Amino acid sequence: xxxxxxxxxxxxxxxxxxxxxxxHNEDHFExxxxxxxxxxxxxxxxxxxxxxxxxxxxxxxEECFRTTQADVLVDLTTPDVGYFHTKTALEFGVRxxxxxxxxxxxxxxxxxxxxxxxxxxxxxxxxxxxxxxxxMKFSQMAAKYFQDVEILEMHHDQKLDAPSGTAVKTxxxxxKSREPKKQGHPKEKETIEGARGAEMDGMHIHSIRLPGxxxxxxxxxxxxxxxxxxxxxxxxxxxxxxxVKVCVETVIKLDxxxxxLENILE
Ligand SMILES: NC(=O)C1=CN([C@@H]2O[C@H](COP(=O)(O)OP(=O)(O)OC[C@H]3O[C@@H](n4cnc5c(N)ncnc54)[C@H](O)[C@@H]3O)[C@@H](O)[C@H]2O)C=CC1
Ligand SMILES: O=C(O)C1=N[C@H](C(=O)O)C[C@H](O)C1
Numbered sequence: 001x002x003x004x005x006x007x008x009x010x011x012x013x014x015x016x017x018x019x020x021x022x023x024h025n026e027d028h029f030e031x032x033x034x035x036x037x038x039x040x041x042x043x044x045x046x047x048x049x050x051x052x053x054x055x056x057x058x059x060x061x062e063e064c065f066r067t068t069q070a071d072v073l074v075d076l077t078t079p080d081v082g083y084f085h086t087k088t089a090l091e092f093g094v095r096x097x098x099x100x101x102x103x104x105x106x107x108x109x110x111x112x113x114x115x116x117x118x119x120x121x122x123x124x125x126x127x128x129x130x131x132x133x134x135x136m137k138f139s140q141m142a143a144k145y146f147q148d149v150e151i152l153e154m155h156h157d158q159k160l161d162a163p164s165g166t167a168v169k170t171x172x173x174x175x176k177s178r179e180p181k182k183q184g185h186p187k188e189k190e191t192i193e194g195a196r197g198a199e200m201d202g203m204h205i206h207s208i209r210l211p212g213x214x215x216x217x218x219x220x221x222x223x224x225x226x227x228x229x230x231x232x233x234x235x236x237x238x239x240x241x242x243x244v245k246v247c248v249e250t251v252i253k254l255d256x257x258x259x260x261l262e263n264i265l266e
Contacts, residue, residue: 001028004248007070007094009035009085010077011057014158015099017049018237019074019244024053029248031055032068035085061085065092072248075100079161083107090114090122095254097247098124099240101165112257121254125261126165128243132217133262135232136170139219142228143178146221150183150197154208154216162207163198166217169260171200174219178203 006023010016011034023031033056034044040059044050047057058064065088073089075082075098082100089096090111103111108124115122127133143149153167182202190196197206215234220227234240243261250264258264 003028003030004072004252005030005032005070006072006074006248007033007035007064007068009073009075011036011044013076015076015237018241019076022241022244032070033058033064035061035064061088065094070094072097072251074244079103086111087114090118093118093120095120095251096122097251099128101126102161108259115257119255121251122257123247123251124259125243125247126169128240128261129234130243132166132232133265135217135230136173137262138230139170140173140177142221143174146223146228147179147181148183148222149174149203150220151203151205152218154213156213157209157211159209163205167205170219171203171205174203175201
């Protein structure tokens with residue numbers, strides 16, 4: 001396999017820092033640079049936690065792509081920035097692997113069109129953890145038999161978007177195998193707004209934010225006399241890295257946008 005030249009956006013973040021070390025330590029990847037909000041012109045090795053990783057820090061994405069001739073951008077930033085980075089990468093012929101969550105349906109459609117127009121790969125994966133992908137797939141299977149479902153996602157309290165990208169993707173996958181149903185009592189009424197959570201296709205999604213948590217989700221199904229709970233827990237960000245690696249290896253072989261790791265796993 002040829003060496004894949006990778007840029008990581010958001011290198012000082014919780015996920016970005018892990019991704020920097022992953023790319024730096026893989027023989028068939030080369031960390032060509034990082035995209036940060038600050039430290040333009042410094043070497044990453046001058047930043048605490050990155051000793052020995054001597055690659056340039058860019059704050060201007062266009063300059064970054066022109067200078068490095070990168071193959072892949074791994075984006076782990078914030079919803080607005082991630083969307084801008086992904087769009088710019090596609091315009092420059094750089095293949096995006098996007099872990100950043102919080103994109104709208106319209107943004108996803110627009111990026112898909114752009115990837116196809118350019119004829120290059122793009123992977124947007126709301127969750128890189130294999131266990132989370134299985135949780136979503138098992139939930140999709142279960143929803144064929146259980147039409148009543150509530151999604152409970154629990155994250156650290158620094159998370160910007162709610163519901164989580166994983167919860168939205170889970171609901172979308174469940175919708176593919178579940179008969180449409182408005183859940184709860186027909187006359188149900190919230191006495192405090194938001195008590196029943198967000199609603200997607202009749203399913204309710206509840207978002208919990210607490211210090212101490214990393215990333216956790218329960219999908220609860222109910223039927224007469226029984227419940228089924230499918231749960232996944234990420235206890236650290238290392239849990240996401242094997243998925244990032246597979247996505248970087250795969251995106252260079254694609255010519256369209258793939259939304260969800262489940263679509264590339266064998
Ligand atoms: N797909 C997955 O498996 C996972 C996705 N995520 C998502 O990844 C994203 C990042 O999450 P965390 O690392 O926890 O957040 P974080 O807040 O720790 O890191 C975000 C980083 O983005 C940087 N940033 C902001 N604007 C920037 C800009 N213009 N250019 C370059 N960098 C910029 C910030 O400085 C910060 O270091 C979130 O959207 C989160 O939902 C998080 C965990 C797993
Ligand atoms: O912000 C996080 O931490 C996470 N974000 C992703 C999401 O929104 O689903 C993936 C994982 O849950 C961790």
